[in-house]
Amino acid sequence: MNVTKKISLLVAILLVGIGLAACGSLDNSSMSSSTNNVTGEKNKKNTYQTTGSASGEYAGVIKNGRYVTSKSRGLTADQNGNVNNTKSFESGLQDVSKIVFSPSKYIFQEGQYLSTDTVQDWLDRKSKSNPDGLNPEDNGSKDSEKRNPIYLQALEEQDYMEKSGTSLKLKGVTIGLAMNSVDYYQKEQYGAEYETKISDADIKAKSTEIAKEVLKRLRKKSEFKNVPIVIAVYKQASNDSLTGGTFIRYTNNSGEKLAAWKNLDYKNVIYPLGNDESSPNSNDSTAFDNFKTQVESFFPNLSGITAKTRYKGDAMQGMSVTITTQFYSETEIKSFTQFASTQAEKYLPSGVNIDITIRSSDDVQSFLSRSAKEKSFSSHVFSSY
Structure with missing residues (x-):
């Protein structure tokens, strides 16, 4: 792989690592073309730039030389035991x-x-003491069927702006409501963990109730009075799930009354499939099994190969493969990365974004990626020095 590709790949990895919303090329952005202006305008108020964006992705906001971070990102009603929920909630x-x-x-x-x-x-x-709480009052019961569970686990705000002269103006907002499918609790401090399961019917009923109240509160704020407000409902996965949850519906609101819900057909699938599991597309399952078989037959010193995939209907939206190795030699890692790349190009589905992480139990050894529009994988082997 040439130097330019290596640099581009490393930039992409770093951007993902620090949580930027848009990870595309910055070649055409004001960030790359106006670096001198950033220094000269630090003392001016409300100067902004954008990060630039890849095709189909949002540009982010840099204000007064710094990326604008969320004021409330990561807040939850209690401890979230599945980190995959947080990641897929924000990206979804x-x-x-x-x-x-x-x-x-x-x-x-x-x-x-x-x-x-x-x-x-x-x-x-x-x-x-907290009349604004959106979760129900504690009724004092410790019985899993009788207690009032925590329904709303997290709430996320995302703002959508348009250029207005030399500034940005709020033109829309999206609010994500992360609803628990299981609420975990303790009957006594430091005691055993118990759970209350929440049905899909209750998730829909409670999310409607909460959405109405959130919309009402937002409309009272001057910033949100006349802009479209999208409210999306996310069903959290249980703590023992290998994937995060999925968004199940959303509503686009132009007024004060909650508009009709629109259903979303998203699904997360882990490959290889379990005994009682099915894939929205059997061809994808076969493709992954063939890839896994080929890789394991040539390099037997592997601890496992798994893939997290996301579907909209029966169409795959993306795949993230993790290969756990027992290699210690850097030459072995290089050879294996090259072989994995050729087999991935041969067997894994085309037309979707695919990331492949090759790692030991301790650290990442190499990384491969291919966008939906590309045919070949870009790769990078992490050196020990």
């Missing part, structure tokens, strides 16, 4: 936003209008 919310707010027209900004204290109050239980 942008996918829902694209249905309403086109990346070609709007600029993405991390939530700036709901403060940390506000979101935390909303996520907490309703009580005399």
